[in-house]
Amino acid sequence: MDAVLLARIQFALTISFHYLYPPLSIGLALALVVMEGMYLRTRNPLFLKMTKFWAEIFGLTFAIGVATGIVMEFQFGTNWAGYSRYVGDVFGSPLAAEGIFAFFLESSFLAILLFGWNRVGPRMHFFSTLMVALGSALSAVWIVAANSWMQTPAGFHIVGEGANARAEITDFWQMLFNPSFLDRIHHVLMGAWQTGAWFILSVSAYYLLRRKFEDFAKACMKIALVLAFVSAMGQLVSGHASGITVAKYQPVKLAAFEGHFEESAPGKLYLFGWLDEKGEEVRFGLGFPGMLSLLVHFNPQAPLPGLNAFPKRDWPPLNIVFQSYHVMIAVGMGLIGLSVLGIFLWWRGLLFQSRWFLMLLIPAFLGPQIANQTGWIAAEVGRQPWIVYGLLRTSAGVSRVVSANEILISLVMFTTVYGLIFLLFMSFLFRKIYLGPSDGKVSE
Amino acid sequence: MNGMPDLNTLSFVTVVFLLAGYILLDGFDFGVGILHFFAKRGEDRRRLLGAIAPFWDGNEVWLVTAGGALFAAFPKVYAAVFSGFYLAFVLFLFVLIFRALAIEFRGKFSALAWRGFWDAAFSVSSGLAGFLIGMVFGNLIQGIPLGTDGEFTGTFLGLFNPYALFSGLFAVSFFSMHGALYLVLRTDGDLREKSRRWAGNAALLFVLFFILLSAWTAFGVPWVTLLVKQSPVLFMVPPAILCAIFISMQGIRRHWDFTAFLFSGFSMLAIIGTFAAALFPNLVISSSGGYPLTVYNACSSPKTLGIILRIASVGMPAVLIYTGYVYWVFRGKTASDRAYY
Numbered sequence: 001m002d003a004v005l006l007a008r009i010q011f012a013l014t015i016s017f018h019y020l021y022p023p024l025s026i027g028l029a030l031a032l033v034v035m036e037g038m039y040l041r042t043r044n045p046l047f048l049k050m051t052k053f054w055a056e057i058f059g060l061t062f063a064i065g066v067a068t069g070i071v072m073e074f075q076f077g078t079n080w081a082g083y084s085r086y087v088g089d090v091f092g093s094p095l096a097a098e099g100i101f102a103f104f105l106e107s108s109f110l111a112i113l114l115f116g117w118n119r120v121g122p123r124m125h126f127f128s129t130l131m132v133a134l135g136s137a138l139s140a141v142w143i144v145a146a147n148s149w150m151q152t153p154a155g156f157h158i159v160g161e162g163a164n165a166r167a168e169i170t171d172f173w174q175m176l177f178n179p180s181f182l183d184r185i186h187h188v189l190m191g192a193w194q195t196g197a198w199f200i201l202s203v204s205a206y207y208l209l210r211r212k213f214e215d216f217a218k219a220c221m222k223i224a225l226v227l228a229f230v231s232a233m234g235q236l237v238s239g240h241a242s243g244i245t246v247a248k249y250q251p252v253k254l255a256a257f258e259g260h261f262e263e264s265a266p267g268k269l270y271l272f273g274w275l276d277e278k279g280e281e282v283r284f285g286l287g288f289p290g291m292l293s294l295l296v297h298f299n300p301q302a303p304l305p306g307l308n309a310f311p312k313r314d315w316p317p318l319n320i321v322f323q324s325y326h327v328m329i330a331v332g333m334g335l336i337g338l339s340v341l342g343i344f345l346w347w348r349g350l351l352f353q354s355r356w357f358l359m360l361l362i363p364a365f366l367g368p369q370i371a372n373q374t375g376w377i378a379a380e381v382g383r384q385p386w387i388v389y390g391l392l393r394t395s396a397g398v399s400r401v402v403s404a405n406e407i408l409i410s411l412v413m414f415t416t417v418y419g420l421i422f423l424l425f426m427s428f429l430f431r432k433i434y435l436g437p438s439d440g441k442v443s444e
Numbered sequence: 445m446n447g448m449p450d451l452n453t454l455s456f457v458t459v460v461f462l463l464a465g466y467i468l469l470d471g472f473d474f475g476v477g478i479l480h481f482f483a484k485r486g487e488d489r490r491r492l493l494g495a496i497a498p499f500w501d502g503n504e505v506w507l508v509t510a511g512g513a514l515f516a517a518f519p520k521v522y523a524a525v526f527s528g529f530y531l532a533f534v535l536f537l538f539v540l541i542f543r544a545l546a547i548e549f550r551g552k553f554s555a556l557a558w559r560g561f562w563d564a565a566f567s568v569s570s571g572l573a574g575f576l577i578g579m580v581f582g583n584l585i586q587g588i589p590l591g592t593d594g595e596f597t598g599t600f601l602g603l604f605n606p607y608a609l610f611s612g613l614f615a616v617s618f619f620s621m622h623g624a625l626y627l628v629l630r631t632d633g634d635l636r637e638k639s640r641r642w643a644g645n646a647a648l649l650f651v652l653f654f655i656l657l658s659a660w661t662a663f664g665v666p667w668v669t670l671l672v673k674q675s676p677v678l679f680m681v682p683p684a685i686l687c688a689i690f691i692s693m694q695g696i697r698r699h700w701d702f703t704a705f706l707f708s709g710f711s712m713l714a715i716i717g718t719f720a721a722a723l724f725p726n727l728v729i730s731s732s733g734g735y736p737l738t739v740y741n742a743c744s745s746p747k748t749l750g751i752i753l754r755i756a757s758v759g760m761p762a763v764l765i766y767t768g769y770v771y772w773v774f775r776g777k778t779a780s781d782r783a784y785y
Contacts (some may be wrong), residue, residue, distance in 0.1 A: 063544055064548075066504060067544035067545070069508070070541075077515065077522045077526025077533075078533050081524070084523040085523045087519075088518075088744060089745050089748045092512065092517070092748070093748060093751050095512035096509065096512035096517075096755060096756075097759070099508050099509030099511075100509055100755055100759035100760060100763060101755075101759050103505040103509065104509070104759075104767065105766070107502040107505050108502050108767050108769075109766070109770070111497075111498030111770050111773075111774065112498075112770060115498045116773055120773060168744075168745045168748070169745065169748050170747070401528060401530075401595050409531065410530070
């Protein structure tokens with residue numbers, strides 16, 4: 001296999017695995033703020049128990065997020081030296097800012113959140129939880145700003161020619177608030193909040209079905225259902241806005257999202273389908289004519305540029321993008337429906353009795369994780385063949401001095417250790433959930 | 445120099461500051477990890493972990509931030525060093541992950557074999573992480589083979605040269621001493637007595653390695669030999685560092701625990717500072733006759749350097765204040781009633 005492909009596989013693997021954890025910790029952090037805030041207001045020990053239980057799961061999730069995140073921070077240099085040289089002037093400062101404004105905040109105050117219960121007062125403790133939540137959200141802000149710049153670069157100019165060409169910053173704020181940033185950070189944060197909320201819902205539903213820790217589970221479920229509902233609704237808004245931005249700035253990507261081949265025609269919105277790259281058509285598909293144009297331009301007749309309007313060498317791999325995009329949409333819609341249903345049952349006073357609904361909730365924690373993963377696959381594979389959209393091809397970004405064999409070695413190492421992490425994390429999680437909140441101490 | 449140092453110099457200072465912060469802070473928890481091996485009793489081992497539990501995650505953020513700052517300010521160095529030292533860095537990241545797993549999972553289940561495995565993993569990964577840091581800096585001090593395009597032209601095995609390996613050992617001796625002094629500060633009873641002994645032994649090794657490495661560097665690394673001939677005042681640095689260690693050891697004997705820890709930190713700070721100043725304006729020296737990467741030819745635009753400095757000067761004071769606050773909250777001896785690890 002060639003070095004570029006291996007480097008891409010390694011990046012995809014390490015980032016996908018990493019991204020199982022940060023959304024969960026961002027979402028749980030928000031829930032912790034709500035729970036501990038309720039405790040501070042009501043002084044009801046139930047809320048304290050909740051905060052401590054979820055904080056412990058948060059702590060482990062966070063630690064694994066950090067351990068796998070350090071790999072990401074350095075992988076730009078180890079595997080993508082060409083990219084690093086090209087974009088360092090622009091891309092580096094949000095990474096530095098992420099460390100200074102976000103990571104320090106969350107990791108410092110995390111010490112108080114996890115270990116400081118007897119060392120600071122309840123107000124200071126709540127403040128620490130708040131800072132952890134703020135830090136975790138800010139880390140998403142900076143990294144999504146940097147990633148959005150790779151999608152819709154702005155606030156820079158190109159200096160030098162050929163192999164020496166590189167992007168230099170001209171306007172920091174324009175770079176940061178590049179065209180896709182606000183929609184995408186909104187989308188990412190809503191996704192993260194849902195990840196935390198549905199996770200809590202799943203665990204609470206499990207307790208209710210098993211008739212264990214019922215007071216605890218009911219209180220958790222109410223808080224999480226509100227968060228899930230609010231963020232699912234927010235996701236509807238941010239998803240739509242993101243689509244319009246993609247249509248405007250990355251038309252090839254949108255065409256791949258929806259399998260829109262015609263050079264210039266009103267766009268169909270597909271529920272599902274399979275893209276035939278050779279025949280340039282969607283097969284086995286079910287689509288609504290004009291719906292895509294309606295969503296993008298509020299006019300079903302508006303023509304949209306399709307894949308054929310662009311040279312084939314600028315197309316992303318079509319089916320990966322199309323399928324993962326559609327999985328994301330389907331799962332996202334399902335979660336919206338489920339959250340509305342939950343709120344309805346709550347309003348009718350049936351939430352905790354409807355066993356069928358609680359059974360639906362148990363696997364629901366997978367929903368946001370699947371949507372996060374497929375959403376990012378659609379976004380990042382959809383950016384191909386560019387590493388910086390329209391500026392630098394992915395093949396030009398790779399480290400020239402690193403051989404395919406070296407990457408193979410590191411790929412095997414990462415796969416092995418990440419497999420181990422996953423097993424360990426899951427076994428801890430199942431045990432922690434099985435033991436439940438009654439006993440704060442795990443062992444010793 | 446006239447008046448204010450330029451943006452490049454200030455950016456260099458910022459990166460060095462972050463790296464030094466990382467080495468001193470994660471350094472003491474590497475040391476605790478190494479000593480974990482020598483603390484045979486389960487109760488002692490648990491207290492060792494308890495002593496670093498609130499801090500180790502935050503300490504690693506210094507590495508992440510230093511990496512970000514290096515990427516932003518000197519992208520060519522970031523690209524050349526990390527891709528050039530590919531397998532060494534992958535190994536380092538691997539070791540850091542294993543270390544995090546050991547800390548997090550050791551106490552989660554109580555089976556004996558489970559404990560034993562993670563105890564070993566914690567000590568080995570801490571030692572290896574320290575060793576690799578020393579090795580990387582050993583190579584950077586000697587200079588690495590660079591092509592005219594600023595790309596690394598050496599090999600992975602070439603990184604394992606005698607000087608670099610010895611630098612690795614030297615780093616391990618420092619981290620052990622630093623970690624032991626941290627434990628003296630944070631433990632009580634017989635564990636504190638043990639830590640004092642560990643500190644003494646590690647300091648002995650450190651002094652021995654330091655003297656040997658100083659001589660090797662002064663006479664065996666050509667650009668340093670040249671430099672000390674030009675400025676013989678550099679001969680004053682090793683004695684000054686030995687003085688700091690002497691004060692540190694006096695601190696142990698007289699129960700000035702904090703002074704002892706502080707002066708061990710000063711000694712490493714002096715070593716890092718001296719090398720940073722000696723290297724300046726070079727960042728990476730070429731051992732193969734190619735051009736060195738300097739703060740002037742490997743840097744980002746003045747605009748970006750200005751942005752980084754603004755971010756650092758707004759952000760770092762706040763970071764120092766609340767990091768200091770967290771260390772203050774967890775001051776004193778670690779209680780043995782800890783529940784988490």
